[in-house]
Amino acid sequence: MAHRSSNIIILTCLIVLATSAAQKNVKRKPAPPARVAESDPDTDITSSCPEDGYYADAEQCDKYYECKAGQIKEKLCPDGMVFNDYNPDDEKCDLPFNINCTNRPKLQTPIPSLHCPRQNGYFAHEEPHECGIFYYCVDGKFNMITCPADLVYNDKTGICTWADEAKKKGCGTKDIFDFDCPAVNETFGLTHPRYADPEDCQFFYVCINGNTPRRSGCKLGQAFDDVSKKCEWARKVPECKDWYNGRLTDAELEALENPPVAKPKPSGAPSRRKPQRPKSKQVEEEVEK
Template identity: 75%
Template sequence: MAFRCVGVVLLCLVVLASSAVPKNARKKPANPPARAAADAERDAEITNSCPDDGFFADAEQCDKYYECRNGEIIEKLCPDGMVFNDYSPDEEKCDLPFNLDCSQRPKLQTPIPALHCPRQNGYFSHEDPKECGKFYYCVDGKFNMITCPDGLVYNDKTGICTWPDEAKKKGCGAAEVFQFDCPPVNETFGLTHPRYADPEDCQFFYVCINGNTPRRSGCKLGQAFDDVQKRCEWARKVPEW
């Protein structure tokens, strides 16, 4: 990577400094127009010389960053599946993609897939689209399969288990997961979030958010849902039990 010199007198010093940069270090790409002015100015400085010692994100590739030490620029990559978190130039931190906005730096390194792991590190959906509540946690290409609590599905956007209506995952909607549809509600007299007994298990019931989106909930151990009172009661007090 070459360093720009303003004065002719400094030319020799620039030549000597540039010879210390690693061969695999490349010039930092230009910023996209959407980047903030402060970030653009900072990136321009890194392109030509280190503004300060620290770690700085690449302008186009989310898992690439630069380390500046004593005027030397070194290009680096996060482990496959991780992206660089540039919250502080004093910290060298690679993070999960769910924790960062990479929309302005969408490029990524070529993936290194392994069994059940599209990339070496991260959280990934189960290959079977019908397995809504199962996903893989991968570290260095080795996987662990995790199962969400009953009624929740894996959310690709957040990397955690959420309600089906929040995950918005194809084939994993509330109707598919619960096999339950909220009955029509009289908007004039109906409750905002009506409750209905689970037809398969008296301990559980469904809350229909805004009258149309079911979420499964449950009573404490030893209790059952009273479909008349619309609340949990001790099982001996519920006639249906």
């Protein structure tokens, strides 16, 4: 009985040893590597600097950040200007007309002054029917500017344009011009027909696509011929032959119609070009060799 017990104990020990050895020879499957979060290119610039330079704020068009040696400094453009983010190497504020702020429309609180809704920029006249007057503001000080005749200040571009381009309320073509384009037959008519200005011989109207009038003019001394549809010397247009009476004399009109012609240069005239310096005898000898 004691002998059988000893055999059982020995057999158990052998099984344990064999199992341990088998486990040591089994190759464990390696654990998967830790997942690394990918960097987000749209990470807020206020939390980290991509590299040295100047970067636009994601929401406010006149705010930007200076990154230098890993340090971030928040900055604002002068009131009325916005940050130009075309090149991170340049710290530049620009007029809003030159920069697309659609995706970052917020702006700092304005600091208005007389005729200047903001301290800097171009701004339309306060009266909606003042179509051709606007203001250029610098540090809250304004300069009044008047558009050329028949043009309207365009607050979308900051320049004077035609009324149909500016699309300013109260400043349409019918408000600017006392003229309506006559109806035309598009099949036989011109694309942009011309019509004489009924009030001024020197000017005429071009009807864009037959319906949008734009006023244009002939040069001094000329009048628009409504028959030939082009500019001609006023004295040759019967209904406008006396248009410049009291403004220009006959001699002045004659001078405009027949400007002096530059005389041709005589063929034998000496050249005004600087003569070449004569070569030295030594140089001439070397050339001959």
